[in-house]
Amino acid sequence: MKKFHFVVAAILTLGASTAAIAHGEDPHAGKTMPGPKEQKAWGIAGDTKSVTRTVTLTMDDNMRFTPDKLSFKQGETVHFVIRNKGKLLHELVIGTQKELDEHAAMMLKFPAMEHDEPYMAHVSAGKTGGLIWTFNRPGEFDFACLIAGHYQAGMVGKISVAAVAR
Template identity: 80%
Template sequence: MKFSSALTLVAACAIGLAAPAAFAHGSEDHAGKPAAVRKEQKDWGIAGDAKSATRTVTLAMDDNMRFTPDKLAFKQGETVRFVIRNQGKLLHELVIGTKPELDAHAAMMMKFPGMEHDEPYMAHIPAGKSSDLVWTFNRAGEFDFACLIAGHYQAGMVGKISVAR
């Protein structure tokens, strides 16, 4: 075996051994946030700072696989603090994105239902708990939000976001 092939194999094994910790999704509490939020520009905006939030929106989610409200409107440049309340008995999440991104991620979640994902545009909320998410909508357009836990998205747990110039 060539050295580069052996090195690739060792790296793949190391990633495989570390992956279970990174992909656990189950019913454990994911509400904790990392100390530093990674700010990466997305088509639908960028992570916001809580102290810069100009508006607070409360979103409820439940086991009927619905968000209330399911339609939101913001102005470009607005930093929003979402207070997300899981009123159900199941783990739910809020993931903001574009329809194609959410479709692709939902398909991955169906294949790998235990997959964990932790980005500043998503929040995992255990049953009966609440969590915050702060996002700056610095790009105008039509965007979506959803719960991507396997089966929830397919059951219609989705919403729309409109960002005007």
């Protein structure tokens, strides 16, 4: 009986982890995904009442973002409105070059990998999505579409966050 419970527990655990990486038809595309407020090198998840600026980005099947260069001041909470003008699923992921490189490599190995963090937005073809992010740390950061092949095709952008004297 103990062996049976162990096997069931193993199957349930494997099933849960498999579900966590399956992108499928992307049920979260176009939605602002709530997530843990975890401090990252490039900032922290923001909330609607703290938004100080709205920026609209477009994505397309030419594997480009418009605009692809953004500048903010430290402390700004930005509502990104993300429009996918293409016929393919695209995403916006904010991070450091190193983290985006690592994540892109994982996406090549596991193209169906699901990833939902507050600094990511998945947007289905022809749809609009968004995210809210607080840039509470100065520096040079990046954003990209990490869907397998998109990053490698140059679907990237730069973010500059200027320090504010305190």
